Every structure is written in C-alpha cells, then in structure tokens.
Amino acid sequence: MSKNCRFAVAVHTCALLGMEDGQPLTSEWIAGSVNTNPVVIRRILSALAKAELVTSIRGSNGGSLLAKAPEHITLLDIQRAVDDDDTPALHNQPPNQKCPVGRGIQPVLRRVLDRAEAAREAVLATTLLAEVIGNIRACQ
Amino acid sequence: MSKNCRFAVAVHTCALLGMEDGQPLTSEWIAGSVNTNPVVIRRILSALAKAELVTSIRGSNGGSLLAKAPEHITLLDIQRAVDDDDTPALHNQPPNQKCPVGRGIQPVLRRVLDRAEAAREAVLATTLLAEVIGNIRACQ
DNA sequence: TCCTTTGTAATGGTTGTTATTACGGTTACA
DNA sequence: TGTAACCGTAATAACAACCATTACAAAGGA
Incomplete structure (x- = not known):
C-alpha cells in the first residue's frame, strides 16, 4: 500500500474531469x-498528461x-501515471553474500512480491474510471 | 508497495531460524x-514474538x-506481524463535502483498494516459509 | 496590453525509517 | 555469588519522502 495520496488525488481529479465532460476545469x-x-493538482495533472490521460489548455x-473516454481509462493507468513504480530495495544494505540465506533471499523474495503485486494490479486494471464515476453518482 | 524493509528482514530472519532448526540464533x-x-533485528524479533511466530531465550x-514449523507460517503472517496495516488516509485533508465528488470519492476508492489489497494478500497467504526455505536451498 | 491560467523550481515543515548508543533485566556457568 | 552473554526497549540523530506554499516565467484570450 503506497504511502502518499497522489493516487487518490489523481482519481478524484479524473472523476471530476469525467463528470464535467468537455468543460475544462482549472487547477x-x-x-x-x-x-x-x-500547485499540488497541477503536478498531478502534469503526470497524467505525460501518460496521455489528460490534456491542458493554457491561458485565459x-x-x-480528459484525453480519453472514462470507459477507456483504468485505475491502473492512473496509478502508473502518478506513482513511480521503482521497486524499492528489499534490504537497505545488501545482505551478507557469505551466508547462504543472504545470497539466496533476495531473488526468492522478489519473485513472490512481484506475483503479489501483479495480483493487486490485476484488480486495478479491471476497474474503469467510468465505474468509479458511476459509483459516485449512485451514492448521491 | 511498502517503503520499509521490515518485511524483507523479517522473512530473512525467519528463514535463518527455520534452517537452523532447534538451534537458537543470537540477534x-x-x-x-x-x-x-x-537492535534492528531485536525489534523485528519482538514484533514476530508478539505474533507468536518466534520465541526468545534470554540470558547466556x-x-x-521459530515457534511453529515453517510449513505453518505464511508470508502474510510475517507481513502482518511487522507492518502496521493502519490503512493510511486516502486524502491528506478530507475532501470538500460540498462537492458531489468530494463526498463520494473516498468510500468508492476505499472499496476498490481493499479488493486490490486482498488480492495481493491472497498471494502472500498461500506462500509458506517452508517454500521460501526450499527455494533458497535450491539456488545454492 | 492586460488578465487568466498552466508549468515548474525552490523551500520549509512534518513524518516515517534506520542506525546507533545506552542501559536494565535474565540466565548459564564457573 | 560473580560475571559474561543475551534480550528488550528507550532515546536520539541522520536521512529521505511527501505535501503545502511562494514565486515566477510562459502561453493565450479579450
């Protein structure tokens, strides 16, 4: 679970844009x-624009x-746009290579954690921005 | 993806204990x-002991x-022992309740993220410490 | 030209994490 | 009964990540 709120802000932002279809919204x-x-919003929008999920119009x-219909944007698209997924080092310092466990632990753990993360992302990949918007509308 | 290395250190520690079966290892x-x-190890061991995964013998x-056989310890057990799973607030400040999206976004997002996290944990729940030890032994 | 708006750099405060020192309590063993 | 080897935990400092905020340049409409 990521510790920042960029993802939540990004989905919030995209939901707003998707609900005001065609009307540009200011940061x-x-x-x-x-x-x-x-400025926090503009940074998020900048990341979303790099992923070609939104476009911005400068000036007055x-x-x-949104650059695409909400039916064509998944939550995984949004997550990848705003969260650098540079997998952090398992250990802070590399473990002792003279120890059998120190040598073997990292690849083994990496494999398991990659599988776990893939399972998590599969859920986000099958959830569309359109569904999020639908759910928000439904609970008004 | 969590940003600390407690989980990796905890699995590493449990693998060591599981491979030296019966022989107490010092921090x-x-x-x-x-x-x-x-001291970092003792903190991890302290958390693992609270979860009844390890026991410690004080004194000379x-x-x-290990308090259980490696076949009865899952990686999810270890993760829960060392990572406080207090789900962080989605937004840093609560969103504007006067806006329909601000009102609706959090429960909707929470539901999706809980499903995604459950999928991730399912993978950890089906991976045994015994498998990790087997994989480490296999790649020597 | 002037006003609105985006894009981005710089900065400060806050929080979480790790490493380290320190010290009290426990236990085996001479 | 000491003493040395352990654990348990508090306190602290260094460090990194994140967010809010100020500031300002660039773009574009009226």
Whole structure:
C-alpha cells in the first residue's frame, strides 16, 4: 500500500474531469474539491498528461480535460501515471553474500512480491474510471 | 508497495531460524547475515514474538527460535506481524463535502483498494516459509 | 496590453525509517 | 555469588519522502 495520496488525488481529479465532460476545469477549481493547493493538482495533472490521460489548455479560460473516454481509462493507468513504480530495495544494505540465506533471499523474495503485486494490479486494471464515476453518482 | 524493509528482514530472519532448526540464533549473528545492527533485528524479533511466530531465550547461550514449523507460517503472517496495516488516509485533508465528488470519492476508492489489497494478500497467504526455505536451498 | 491560467523550481515543515548508543533485566556457568 | 552473554526497549540523530506554499516565467484570450 503506497504511502502518499497522489493516487487518490489523481482519481478524484479524473472523476471530476469525467463528470464535467468537455468543460475544462482549472487547477484552482479542482483544488477546491480535493481540498489542497492548486500547485499540488497541477503536478498531478502534469503526470497524467505525460501518460496521455489528460490534456491542458493554457491561458485565459484554460483548464484540463480528459484525453480519453472514462470507459477507456483504468485505475491502473492512473496509478502508473502518478506513482513511480521503482521497486524499492528489499534490504537497505545488501545482505551478507557469505551466508547462504543472504545470497539466496533476495531473488526468492522478489519473485513472490512481484506475483503479489501483479495480483493487486490485476484488480486495478479491471476497474474503469467510468465505474468509479458511476459509483459516485449512485451514492448521491 | 511498502517503503520499509521490515518485511524483507523479517522473512530473512525467519528463514535463518527455520534452517537452523532447534538451534537458537543470537540477534548479533542474524544481524551479520542481514547486514544491519543487532537492535534492528531485536525489534523485528519482538514484533514476530508478539505474533507468536518466534520465541526468545534470554540470558547466556540464549537466542531466538521459530515457534511453529515453517510449513505453518505464511508470508502474510510475517507481513502482518511487522507492518502496521493502519490503512493510511486516502486524502491528506478530507475532501470538500460540498462537492458531489468530494463526498463520494473516498468510500468508492476505499472499496476498490481493499479488493486490490486482498488480492495481493491472497498471494502472500498461500506462500509458506517452508517454500521460501526450499527455494533458497535450491539456488545454492 | 492586460488578465487568466498552466508549468515548474525552490523551500520549509512534518513524518516515517534506520542506525546507533545506552542501559536494565535474565540466565548459564564457573 | 560473580560475571559474561543475551534480550528488550528507550532515546536520539541522520536521512529521505511527501505535501503545502511562494514565486515566477510562459502561453493565450479579450
């Protein structure tokens, strides 16, 4: 479980954009809904734009729009856009290579953790932004 | 993906204990294999003991032992023992409740993330410490 | 030209993690 | 009955990640 809230803010942002279809929203407006600073939103939007999930219009009357229909954006797309998935080192210092366990533990653990992470991502990959928007609408 | 290495150190420690069956290992010895400070190991062992996965013998000739056979310890047991699973708040500040999305986003997201986390834990729950030890032995 | 808006750099505060020192309690053994 | 070898845990410092905020350059409409 990641320790930052970029993913939550990114999904929140995309849901707003998806519900106001075609209407560009400013970072300040989005920040008002998320309850944070507009610059935080712009950083998230910048990451989403690099992944080609949103586009931005600069200047007066500008703002951001979804680049794809919510039916074509998965939560995994969003997660990959905003969370650097550089898998952190298992151990902080490399373990003692003179010990059989020290030598063998890392590849073994890595394999298991990769399988576990793949299972987690499979759930996100099958959840569409459109479903999230539908659920939000349903609980009003 | 968690950002600390407690889980890796805990599995490493349990694998050592499981391979030296019956022989108590000192925190200093384990620290030599993990390549860290003995106090770090003792903290991990303390958490593992609270979860009744290991026992410790104090005093001279003391050390730690597995409390169960490696066939009866899953990686999920170990993870739960050393990682506080207090699910962090999705948003840092609660979102704006006057906005429909701000009101609805958190329960919806929480549900999806709980499902994703359950899928991840299912993999850890079906991986036994005994398998890890077997894999380490196999790649010597 | 002026105003609005994005894009991004720089900075400070907060929090989580690891390493390390220190010290008290426990136990085997001479 | 000492003493040495252990564990258990508190305290602290160093370090990194993250977020909020200020600041400012660049873009674009009126």
